[in-house]
Amino acid sequence: MIDTHCHLTFPGLFEQVDAVLARARGAGVDRMISVATTPDDAKRAAALAVDEAGVFATVGVHPHYAGEWADRDALVEAMLAVAGLKGVVAWGEMGLDYHYDEPTAEVQRQVFAWQLEVVREHGGALPVVIHNREATDDVLAMIREAGLAGERFVFHCFTGSRAELEAVLAIGAMVSFTGIVTFNSARDLAAASDVVPLERLMVETDSPYLTPEPYRKVRPNEPRYVREVARFLAKRRGMSEAEFVKVVDGNAERFFGLRG
Template sequence: MYVDSHCHLSFPELSDRIDAIRADMRAAGVDRALCICTTLEEFESVHRLATRFDNFWASAGVHPDNEGVREPTVDDLVALAALPRVVAIGETGLDYYRLNGRSVADMEWQRERFRVHIRAGRLTGRPLVIHTRSASDDTLAVLREEGGGQVGGVFHCFTETQAVARAALDLGFYISFSGILTFKTAEDLRAVARFVPLDRCLIETDSPYLAPVPFRGKTNSPAYVPFVAKQIAALKGVSIEEVARITSMNFERLFGVPARAEPDRDDLYK
């Protein structure tokens, strides 16, 4: 069975289709998912999914790209992390991809927001879900300055270089790969996936975005995470079942989620 370690089921593209999505997950052998929060305003919807369904969990955080939203404090995040089934802080990090005429120096508000999340992670012991785009040097620098290695977590939807992957691993983080790994243009990323030890890998969809081949361009779904596992299995020369088993164990270890009993999993989808 597979775990989607990062999806956005509260987003409008998916939120009205939860029953169908869960049926598709069941058919694909995907038994668990982590529902990721990107604003404080969204948290209630994300958390409701995790408390309604016993194979979903939630995070608490504000995405680095989101502007014009409620700014989180350490106290906000600590309080949300204490709620049932909240297992992570984030997604958080830095994103300099769309500066919109601003300089990197102008993005201090993003770096401060990131620091708030790391401090909340340290106080709660909840792992961090890291987003970094066109900002890897600063992402790593802030993590080091704030003691992010004491918390750990995952660099989600990884698209950076092998050097960045090595630095993240050295800090104690996991690396999560998405459907991008299956794209024809992603040979450099596939080389990174070969480098990252399987016992430090997670798999994800980041749905509704980044559907893997053969669904590229369509709305993504947690049911498609086996296609990411299939690509990793091919790169590492192991069975897809081994990738499913180890990435599921990694998910359980990182987020403190109990292992699923093997017998009848039909109850997960009632």
């Protein structure tokens, strides 16, 4: 099985990464995409991808780190320096996060716009991992303004409303769910997940965060628990876990260009 979004380079996982990978593989999770939040983080993820079979990396600037970039050329250079490395399968994560006041929305939008320019001008066929929190309208508007096909994007850790989900689906994007969808407090989100076409659906852990039920109190979250997200969504759709995993793994293989 594939965990399409985790952070193997983050504290809680990186210092025990060999054990984390062993536990994941023992649970049948044989492929993991370690998503970067900065170009330096991307270098660490890419190095891990070289050393470990079944580990892949991305390169991008998370909106929380947008304030560290005031020079477009420096950002472009830093991203391109990593994008061509072995094991890098996507841009991101990038996007907007309006939950906090800093960095300001203006700064976030500027850095997101620069990254979308990189994707358009240098991106090749690599897909894009989107971080979106309380900013759906602006994220979608900026994707449209960049002239990029919606099919290239996955909205990771989706937690928005049914209306927001329908807007994301309308541009052709993929949608990925984390352990949040398994929480008793997220019943509306679980219900919304039912409307995502099966061929547009992926699952992830976003570990070391968001451990799914029934392991919600376990810290840190790990890629091995992505099976619980799959199991939960499969049950909602009346599918066997094996049948569901086959489909969502196929989606991830196709979207990220992973080996089968």
